[in-house]
Amino acid sequence: MGKVFVFIEGLQDLKKGSLELLTAAKASGREVVAGLIGANVKGLAAKAAQYGAKTVFIADASTLAAYNPDTFAETLTVMIKESGADVVLGSSSSLTRDLFPRVAARLDSGVASDCTILQLTSGDVKARRPLYAGKCTAEVEFVGSPVKFVLMRPNQLPVGSPDSAATATNKDFSPPAGTGKITNKEVVKGTSTKTDLTEANVIVSGGRGMQNGENFKILEELANAIGATVGASRAVADAGWVPHSMQVGQTGKTVAPSLYIAAGISGAIQHLAGMSGSKVIVAINKDADAPIFQKATYGLVGDLFEIVPKMTEEFKKALHK
Ligand SMILES: Cc1cc2nc3c(=O)[nH]c(=O)nc-3n(C[C@H](O)[C@H](O)[C@H](O)COP(=O)(O)OP(=O)(O)OC[C@H]3O[C@@H](n4cnc5c(N)ncnc54)[C@H](O)[C@@H]3O)c2cc1C
Structure with missing residues (x-):
């Protein structure tokens, strides 16, 4: 039974979409590995464990505070390889929509993006995604893809109850130094303090x-x-x-x-x-x-x-x- 890797966007707290994916991963009966990349994200590992992660790969560095496609893709690729997972789940956001195809290409694998239904079992993964402005949905299967990447829209899956006694093994990763072709010059943040539309209930x-x-x-x-x-x-x-x-x-x-x-x-x-x-x-x-x-x-x-x-x-x- 292959492991399932849940990529968690490193913010102040775990997004609801990440909790949904950890819940689905745990329910599949597979071993759950979570990956965290960002600055000051270590604290989120405990919560990931409560929702089912047995191992949490953590790349926590000030240089990862802002999204850099090269650095993030390289770091996540190394994490996934080391985890041995054959399914990688992410909650759809502007960051993951950019990141997942880059990592999938590095691993010669395919991505099912913008999915609304996830069928994850101990031996298989399938997903459904809307087409033609929601007029129909397509079932996506993976053929010849060593790792199967699925990006789910948030708010599609239930969130399980946390197990406050659960713990995970944490593994620290360092971001690759100086390999990227892209440098972040400036990050301009929006002023809104409200929940983002894609996450809003x-x-x-x-x-x-x-x-x-x-x-x-x-x-x-x-x-x-x-x-x-x-x-x-x-x-x-x-x-x-x-x-x-x-x-x-x-x-x-x-x-x-x-x-x-x-x-x-x-x-x-x-x-x-x-x-x-x-x-x-x-x-x-x-x-x-x-x-x-x-x-x-x-x-x-x-x-x-x-x-x-x-x-x-x-x-x-x-x-x-
Ligand atoms: C390629 C393409 C992509 C597009 N992408 C998007 C998209 O992402 N999102 C999107 O929204 N649109 C998109 N559009 C535009 C879309 O086709 C519509 O033009 C747009 O959604 C209409 O916006 P609306 O409903 O606000 O305006 P209108 O269609 O003008 O509707 C206004 C409504 O307000 C009602 N109304 C007026 N006054 C009152 C009142 N006092 N009280 C109650 N009701 C009142 C009217 O009865 C009317 O039904 C896209 C179009 C194209 C061609």
Whole structure:
């Protein structure tokens, strides 16, 4: 039975997507190895152990604080080789979408990316990924790939309970010195302190029905009341009302929250492609024939400028008594 390697993005805490993958890896009955690369990431090893990792490979160095494709790819390649794992799982993010193909190429292997269903057993791995803006899904199998790399969208798998008594063997790795062709000159971080859209459990999104960027403040108020992240349609990002980092959809971010509230969004196929994996969709639109209502779990036909503030008020009363 081959081992399974879970790559964990080194941040302040383990992302929910990493916990989902550790849970799935443990449930497969395979031996679970986790890999951590970053600066000050050592502390995360204990949590990885609680979710099923038996061994944690750690490359912890100040030079790994910012993502460098060469250094990260080289380090991860060495880790995977040493682990002997034949399946490598990662939670889809801009970092892993860049990193995994580089490492897979080094190991003469293939990557199934953007997957929403994972079938990991003791002897096999298959995955499903949406195609054609979510109109169908394709089953992905690996043929002649010594290592099988799967990138899962976050929020697709359950998270198990941690075993507080579980421990792992930690193995330290040093990043390769001076092999990279790329040097990071500057890292400009976004100012938002909210959970990233791709990780958010609740999202409130606005479309052209918001009329201007200033009006997004009523969505911010609703989002603050319910602990949500604010998203947007492409129409409003293109209009410059909000930054493109907030765009949900085919050419924006793919999200899968428990609750997605769409205000003043018509429900174009390209928008649906990015959010139709949401568990519950609430649409607010004054046009009863808007296509979004065909996807919505709950539809509110009316003026968003009346409905959204009322929702905020009611949520505040209910949640912050
Ligand atoms: C290649 C390609 C890629 C694309 N990628 C994306 C993408 O990633 N994401 C994306 O979102 N789009 C994408 N688009 C654009 C997409 O086709 C739509 O144009 C866009 O999603 C429309 O945005 P919208 O719903 O905000 O605006 P509209 O379609 O104009 O809808 C506005 C809605 O607001 C409602 N409304 C107006 N006033 C109110 C009110 N007071 N109260 C309640 N409701 C109100 C209207 O009834 C209407 O339904 C892409 C298009 C192409 C061609």
